[in-house]
Amino acid sequence: MAIQISHVSKSFDQKQVIKDITFTLPSGEICCLLGPSGSGKTTLIRLMIGAIAADNGTIYFDDVQMPNLNMLRKIGFMPQNDALYDDLSAEANLRFFAGLYYVDKNKLEKRLDEVLALVDLMEHRKKLVKNFSGGMKKRLSLAAAIFHHPEVLFLDEPTVGIDPVLRRTIWSQFQKIKESGTTIIVSTHVMDEVKECDKAALIYNGSLIQYDTVKNLLKKTENGRVEELFFNASRDSKGGALQ
Ligand SMILES: Nc1ncnc2c1ncn2[C@@H]1O[C@H](COP(=O)(O)OP(=O)(O)OP(=O)(O)O)[C@@H](O)[C@H]1O
Numbered sequence: 266m267a268i269q270i271s272h273v274s275k276s277f278d279q280k281q282v283i284k285d286i287t288f289t290l291p292s293g294e295i296c297c298l299l300g301p302s303g304s305g306k307t308t309l310i311r312l313m314i315g316a317i318a319a320d321n322g323t324i325y326f327d328d329v330q331m332p333n334l335n336m337l338r339k340i341g342f343m344p345q346n347d348a349l350y351d352d353l354s355a356e357a358n359l360r361f362f363a364g365l366y367y368v369d370k371n372k373l374e375k376r377l378d379e380v381l382a383l384v385d386l387m388e389h390r391k392k393l394v395k396n397f398s399g400g401m402k403k404r405l406s407l408a409a410a411i412f413h414h415p416e417v418l419f420l421d422e423p424t425v426g427i428d429p430v431l432r433r434t435i436w437s438q439f440q441k442i443k444e445s446g447t448t449i450i451v452s453t454h455v456m457d458e459v460k461e462c463d464k465a466a467l468i469y470n471g472s473l474i475q476y477d478t479v480k481n482l483l484k485k486t487e488n489g490r491v492e493e494l495f496f497n498a499s500r501d502s503k504g505g506a507l508q
Pocket residue numbers: 277278282300301302303304305306307308309454
């Protein structure tokens with residue numbers, strides 16, 4: 266499913282935190298929203314999934330304007346803070362989420378095995394989530410977000426607090442999900458993760474300062490580090506260009 270965002274703005278308490286953002290993400294690609302803390306990444310995701318309404322602009326998933334209740338079944342969302350039940354086992358958590366998305370009972374057991382294997386938690390399926398490590402919780406959250414085969418998957422800082430080895434494992438899972446045709450939008454602070462993505466949207470102070478293929482964005486830098494684009498934006502903004 267392709268995503269088209271046109272002139273979207275959002276203010277909280279009269280402060281504009283998303284400023285006239287426009288970009289289109291083709292179906293089946295991974296796009297990262299990259300930006301400093303507070304730049305507006307989570308707000309943009311919340312606007313895209315329809316959790317909050319935009320003040321101006323439109324968001325389309327293919328030819329359907331968001332927010333749209335039917336579309337919710339086609340969306341997977343992994344929030345920044347894991348929304349899991351600590352007193353339930355991994356398996357019971359997944360059964361709960363499957364119920365929310367009306368997953369067909371005949372397909373439930375097979376899907377449970379599939380997602381638990383994908384996130385490498387098969388042997389921990391009966392364990393209570395309160396006894397999980399941070400990384401295990403992240404992987405279970407991912408399993409919950411993809412359980413119903415979403416066509417679009419939103420991941421809000423999915424690797425925060427995750428060690429580099431596990432981060433690599435999680436990214437290989439994202440690539441597998443992409444190969445199944447899912448469009449993925451992932452917000453991150455981690456500049457290295459940008460190289461895993463097809464496109465990157467650089468958000469600075471609520472504005473989209475760059476949107477391009479990762480290849481092209483890296484070409485615009487002197488030493489192949491995407492941070493440079495933010496340093497330039499910060500310098501320009503001090504000069505008033507972005508205010
Ligand atoms: N519900 C809200 N009410 C008021 N202000 C809000 C609300 N949600 C977000 N903001 C403000 O909007 C701005 C952008 O926040 P947002 O969470 O989107 O940033 P972010 O880029 O996701 O940050 P981080 O990387 O730290 O998660 C911040 O100044 C934040 O305080």
